Amino acid sequence: MTITVDGINKxxxxxxxxxxxxxxxxxxxxxxxxxxxxxxxxxxLRIIAGLESADSGRVSFSGKDVTKLHVRDRNxxxxxxxxxxxxxxxxxxxxAFGLDSLPRKQRPSKAEIQxxxxxxxxxxxxxHLANRxxxxxxxxxxxxxALARSIATRPKILLLDEPFGxxxxxxxxxxxxxxRNLHDEFHFTSIFVTHDQEEALELSDQVVVMSxxxxxxxxxxxxxxxxxxxxxxFDFLGQVNVLSGEVKHSRLTQGSAWVTIPGIEHQGNxxxxxxxxxxxxxxxxxxxxxxxxxxxxVSLIGSEVRVELRPEGWESEGSDNIWEVGIxxxxxxxxxxxxxxxxxxxxEVGHLFTGKDTQPVTVxxxxxxxxxxxxxxx
Amino acid sequence: MNASQSSRHRRVGDSPxxxxxxxxxxxxxxxxxxxxxxxxxxxxxxxxxxxxxxDNLTDQYTLHAIGLTLFVAALTVPLNLVFGTALAWLVTRFxxxxxxxxxxxxxxxxxxxxxxxxxxxLLLYGRNGWVGSWLADYDMxxxxxxxxxxxxxxxxxxxxxxxxxxxxxxxQGSEEExxxxxxxxxxxxxxxxxTLPNIKWALxxxxxxxxxxxxxxxxxxxxxxxNIRGQTNTLPLHVxxxxxxxxxxxxxxxxxxxxxxxxxxxxxxxxxxxRQTRSLNRLQTEETAQ
Numbered sequence: 001m002t003i004t005v006d007g008i009n010k011x012x013x014x015x016x017x018x019x020x021x022x023x024x025x026x027x028x029x030x031x032x033x034x035x036x037x038x039x040x041x042x043x044x045l046r047i048i049a050g051l052e053s054a055d056s057g058r059v060s061f062s063g064k065d066v067t068k069l070h071v072r073d074r075n076x077x078x079x080x081x082x083x084x085x086x087x088x089x090x091x092x093x094x095x096a097f098g099l100d101s102l103p104r105k106q107r108p109s110k111a112e113i114q115x116x117x118x119x120x121x122x123x124x125x126x127x128h129l130a131n132r133x134x135x136x137x138x139x140x141x142x143x144x145x146a147l148a149r150s151i152a153t154r155p156k157i158l159l160l161d162e163p164f165g166x167x168x169x170x171x172x173x174x175x176x177x178x179x180r181n182l183h184d185e186f187h188f189t190s191i192f193v194t195h196d197q198e199e200a201l202e203l204s205d206q207v208v209v210m211s212x213x214x215x216x217x218x219x220x221x222x223x224x225x226x227x228x229x230x231x232x233x234f235d236f237l238g239q240v241n242v243l244s245g246e247v248k249h250s251r252l253t254q255g256s257a258w259v260t261i262p263g264i265e266h267q268g269n270x271x272x273x274x275x276x277x278x279x280x281x282x283x284x285x286x287x288x289x290x291x292x293x294x295x296x297x298v299s300l301i302g303s304e305v306r307v308e309l310r311p312e313g314w315e316s317e318g319s320d321n322i323w324e325v326g327i328x329x330x331x332x333x334x335x336x337x338x339x340x341x342x343x344x345x346x347x348e349v350g351h352l353f354t355g356k357d358t359q360p361v362t363v364x365x366x367x368x369x370x371x372x373x374x375x376x377x378x
Numbered sequence: 379m380n381a382s383q384s385s386r387h388r389r390v391g392d393s394p395x396x397x398x399x400x401x402x403x404x405x406x407x408x409x410x411x412x413x414x415x416x417x418x419x420x421x422x423x424x425x426x427x428x429x430x431x432x433d434n435l436t437d438q439y440t441l442h443a444i445g446l447t448l449f450v451a452a453l454t455v456p457l458n459l460v461f462g463t464a465l466a467w468l469v470t471r472f473x474x475x476x477x478x479x480x481x482x483x484x485x486x487x488x489x490x491x492x493x494x495x496x497x498x499x500l501l502l503y504g505r506n507g508w509v510g511s512w513l514a515d516y517d518m519x520x521x522x523x524x525x526x527x528x529x530x531x532x533x534x535x536x537x538x539x540x541x542x543x544x545x546x547x548x549x550q551g552s553e554e555e556x557x558x559x560x561x562x563x564x565x566x567x568x569x570x571x572x573t574l575p576n577i578k579w580a581l582x583x584x585x586x587x588x589x590x591x592x593x594x595x596x597x598x599x600x601x602x603x604x605n606i607r608g609q610t611n612t613l614p615l616h617v618x619x620x621x622x623x624x625x626x627x628x629x630x631x632x633x634x635x636x637x638x639x640x641x642x643x644x645x646x647x648x649x650x651x652x653r654q655t656r657s658l659n660r661l662q663t664e665e666t667a668q
Contacts, residue, residue: 051556071559078560084553088575097571098561153562 462539
């Protein structure tokens with residue numbers, strides 16, 4: 001079932017929660033609504049579910065207008081952030097609730113309901129907890145029960161509101177993987193809301209980035225990360241290092257720092273955005289860049305070594321005035337960078353913003369341009 | 379805790395003298411103001427023996443007063459049960475302008491003296507009142523008859539159920555009900571299987587308080603009832619009448635009945651509170667046991 005959202009507006013008093021939002025959610029795909037708090041992502045999800053009504057605009061499922069259709073009749077699965085399990089019902093009763101609520105003609109027999117609940121309990125690997133009450137379960141178990149409950153009536157659409165928000169990191173990772181498998185097995189059209197970029201990029205087929213009631217960009221995770229449309233998406237999707245300054249004769253300068261930008265015709269103020277993995281660290285400046293930085297901190301945890309550096313003689317944009325560069329553990333073992341060392345950032349790929357609302361231009365510094373000096377160092 | 383520790387960490391009230399002085403005062407006040415008067419009621423009522431007590435209680439007018447009091451309570455409690463639940467549902471599940479004002483307005487019966495409340499009803503619904511004079515044209519009389527007594531009793535007791543439910547329902551939130559409606563349940567099914575079990579004990583507690591107040595209400599009822607013996611006399615009014623007639627034993631006999639109802643109410647209230655904390659504790663220990 002495809003979901004189409006067309007020109008949705010929603011106000012809460014003076015606050016514009018959604019501003020003329022239109023969106024196509026493809027059938028059978030897992031879509032993430034990603035944005036900071038207050039961006040309207042949960043409101044949009046609740047409007048699609050029918051738990052909230054839009055001030056104007058339309059929602060349709062597979063071309064059928066459901067704007068006026070009551071939540072009860074939309075036949076969707078909805079998973080709440082805080083599980084919303086029925087506290088005085090057992091796990092089995094919780095899961096059976098949707099089936100028990102079906103109109104008499106569609107309702108399966110008692111035995112069938114029991115069988116189906118049993119299957120769902122198997123699926124969430126909690127058959128031994130059938131007669132427990134929600135208060136007796138851990139957070140991860142509660143969320144699995146909530147998922148089983150929401151899909152008991154075999155809905156075609158599954159909506160999840162920050163499904164892993166209240167769980168700790170380890171459980172969250174397991175549940176993410178489990179949800180992905182579940183989705184692939186049942187082929188729902190799913191939408192989940194999250195403010196966690198990593199979760200959105202890892203789990204989804206399509207990411208919708210929202211900010212202040214607007215859709216900023218819709219794309220596949222890999223495309224989105226590689227080619228952000230706007231400064232907001234760039235900033236929001238992970239760490240970014242910014243050099244802002246003036247371009248004169250294809251050289252971007254700010255304080256003691258400069259970078260040559262090949263083939264640029266623009267003159268004046270620009271911002272250069274660099275991801276931590278698009279920068280290398282060298283012990284001396286190279287032909288196309290001179291970005292002196294002093295190491296502030298080195299973090300070894302993870303598959304990559306994260307180095308935090310403070311600009312020396314120039315300033316980075318952003319309040320903390322810190323650059324972050326990721327290097328491999330092999331590089332780390334060779335170079336042994338420590339706090340207080342001076343290093344030079346060497347940009348390999350960058351994204352240049354020349355105007356206020358323009359899309360970025362990707363800049364590649366060709367390997368051939370790099371001076372032989374630097375290759376000897378690395 | 380040993381002596382050296384307690385002398386180093388001395389707090390207010392730690393000294394045994396102060397401790398026992400405070401306990402003594404509390405016990406003395408409780409005895410003088412609560413327990414002794416309650417005992418006196420039963421002692422006086424039984425002073426002339428069980429036979430006299432039975433005679434006094436089976437007196438024609440006393441029996442009528444008991445009947446009327448129970449009748450009023452039987453009408454008031456369900457009315458306020460429905461009203462209180464609906465109101466609590468309204469102010470905790472919906473957002474609308476004036477919601478905060480409505481929550482404040484619920485407390486008016488607590489803030490206004492019952493006598494003033496009775497007077498207001500008399501002025502509005504009495505034979506010469508705005509509504510009362512219009513009703514009189516249709517030969518309907520509310521004041522100085524049982525409908526008036528029920529009306530003021532409903533007014534005086536209407537905050538109890540709502541006041542018990544609102545904080546609880548606010549704390550529980552509406553997510554469970556939303557989950558229910560997404561799963562296709564009808565409004566009635568949601569109320570019956572999700573909302574009601576969640577608020578059950580608070581609801582019972584509210585009913586117990588409403589009932590206690592409805593049975594014992596004196597001020598507002600005395601203004602609108604007209605104290606007609608055998609017609610509009612409730613039990614609390616009857617006690618006063620008997621006392622003014624110098625029928626001391628009769629007055630105490632009826633009073634002992636009211637006191638008995640009060641003690642019974644306290645016992646039920648205690649039980650409900652115990653059940654509430656027990657189920658809460660059970661949930662908590664189960665959560666920490668995880």
